[in-house]
Amino acid sequence: MPINNIITSCNNELIKEISKLNEKKYRDLKKMFIIEGYHLVEMAKDRLVYVFYTDLKDIPVLDNVNYYKVNDAIIKKLSNTMNPQGIVGVCKIMDDNNIYQDKVLCLDNLQDPGNIGTLLRTCVAFGFNDIVLNNECCDIYNDKVIRSSQGAIFNINIHKQDLINVINTLRNNNYCIYGTSLVNGISLDKISFNDKVCIILGNEGNGISKDILNITDKNIYIEINNIESLNVGVAGGIILNEYNRQLRLKK
Amino acid sequence: MPINNIITSCNNELIKEISKLNEKKYRDLKKMFIIEGYHLVEMAKDRLVYVFYTDLKDIPVLDNVNYYKVNDAIIKKLSNTMNPQGIVGVCKIMDDNNIYQDKVLCLDNLQDPGNIGTLLRTCVAFGFNDIVLNNECCDIYNDKVIRSSQGAIFNINIHKQDLINVINTLRNNNYCIYGTSLVNGISLDKISFNDKVCIILGNEGNGISKDILNITDKNIYIEINNIESLNVGVAGGIILNEYNRQLRLKK
Structure with a gap:
């Protein structure tokens, strides 16, 4: 679990790719979407692919998720809120299982x-x-x-x-x-x-x-x-x- | 009913005064608030004090309301929406009557x-x-x-x-x-x-x-x-x- 990865530039290729997920066409293409804040990142669990954070606080660290320590400018680039919390997650969009309950x-x-x-x-x-x-x-x-x-x-x-x-x-x-x-x-x-x-x-x-x-x-x-x-x-x-x-x- | 009043400048004193109503403290002070769009202006009826419009369409013109023909820039200055309709109204805030129904x-x-x-x-x-x-x-x-x-x-x-x-x-x-x-x-x-x-x-x-x-x-x-x-x-x-x-x- 690469918890010690650090990204310092908004021009980093991964950051540029991820920030495109703020547009629907890229979400459809990449089958991923962005979530913001500690509560949602904690709820996302096995749907998480990436986590970008300035402070992880007491969020449980999961296997098979890529964690990147970043700065406020990068969080702002990925975020859609005026005053983002120090964490952004990227989640998988699940395929439609075509199964319906009652x-x-x-x-x-x-x-x-x-x-x-x-x-x-x-x-x-x-x-x-x-x-x-x-x-x-x-x-x-x-x-x-x-x-x-x-x-x-x-x-x-x-x-x-x-x-x-x-x-x-x-x-x-x-x-x-x-x-x-x-x-x-x-x-x-x-x-x-x-x-x-x-x-x-x-x-x-x-x-x-x-x-x-x-x-x-x-x-x-x-x-x-x-x-x-x-x-x-x-x-x-x-x-x-x-x-x-x-x-x-x-x- | 002064339906033919025209204002052409965003720096007009009345426009500057009215645009302040986008802040709560001025609404409280002046006891007026702004509404946008044809539907709301039509619903406001006797609550209206001013109407600023680029196009009145078929909105009924009321007595005791001050109408001003303005341009798009003035509508934009008064409005809070990205693509405002061609009409903005200013309404009275009513005093609390302290009467409660059931x-x-x-x-x-x-x-x-x-x-x-x-x-x-x-x-x-x-x-x-x-x-x-x-x-x-x-x-x-x-x-x-x-x-x-x-x-x-x-x-x-x-x-x-x-x-x-x-x-x-x-x-x-x-x-x-x-x-x-x-x-x-x-x-x-x-x-x-x-x-x-x-x-x-x-x-x-x-x-x-x-x-x-x-x-x-x-x-x-x-x-x-x-x-x-x-x-x-x-x-x-x-x-x-x-x-x-x-x-x-x-x-």
Whole structure:
């Protein structure tokens, strides 16, 4: 474990390569993404490839991870935050295993990284182990998504897939497909969830696209007043909590 | 209505004054705040004092509002967004009326403007007409709060108050005071809400401060797994939705 490697220049080839991971196209190419801060580096565990630090503090040192002592300027070059902590990690992007457990959340064209990160955190909290994003979504390895996921990104299976394909496959495997829509919807109060569920949330401004709404089994709405819609992260939290509440009542 | 006023220079005294409203201390001093974009200016209605525009589009022109045609550079000087729309409004900050309706949400030391904005939107959606923020909260007239509130900021009574004073007053008026806490809490499943409620949400990292938890009637927790906590905006949405669900069941 090469814990004593030192890099002193921002122009070091490895640093230049790694800093490119702040762009989606390089993340897709290299199948790696950057994380910042002690908490996330500690959570990343076996997903880590590199760690760059000015101070390791009491972070456990792992085998098979490359550690580099660097300076503040290098941390700043790799980081996206104004006042970065003294540690940056680089993690592997896992291949899609195409295995789905019983509770799946699908995101159709979500654009706000904070919303996606919050939904990752909510999924993990409510035992939804699979999240599916279509290509129109904001990249899930964006630094803001990772920050607002609070580490949940390491505890969920991420699938970047065509939603229609996934929905059709899940339906063939006896999942009930729930869209969310104010039009032709059923109040969440009246929904009695199946055990195997696929819940779909849509774009912040426009909701779920028509071609996807056409193939849902039921569409849910949440009863609100005085305002057009809830924030999509809040709506997702209310629906996933209701699924779990029903599950607890059955026991 | 002086719709034909024109300002051409960023150094115009009024523009210099107004741009200072991007700082909290000037907002507090002048009792005004800036909003951006056609949707918000349209929602602001009688709260508007000034409108600066490059293009009014089909925004209704109101009496008692000062309209100024300006250029892109002036819009950029007043705006906080990268690609501002061609319109900026300035609104009055209303005095606290100290009147509370039956459903009150209190925020203790919330720091993230996106969370506060989302909670404003959620409050309006679920009929919570009063929100109380203590001095430790991020300023509610911050541009990011306003943006994520999606205009809900115009449809709710805002109280900047000492929370302990407000809680004691509300309790004396037969409100039940609900904190949120994982320690010594009651599952939301087992909460049967009073009609008059004061619900308190706490800081993103540390939750509700001890001196406030000491004076709640009950503390709620939401049943989650695998993760420390939910995003506070999501938690608030789940609790406020549950209050409304119970209200609908009673009918």
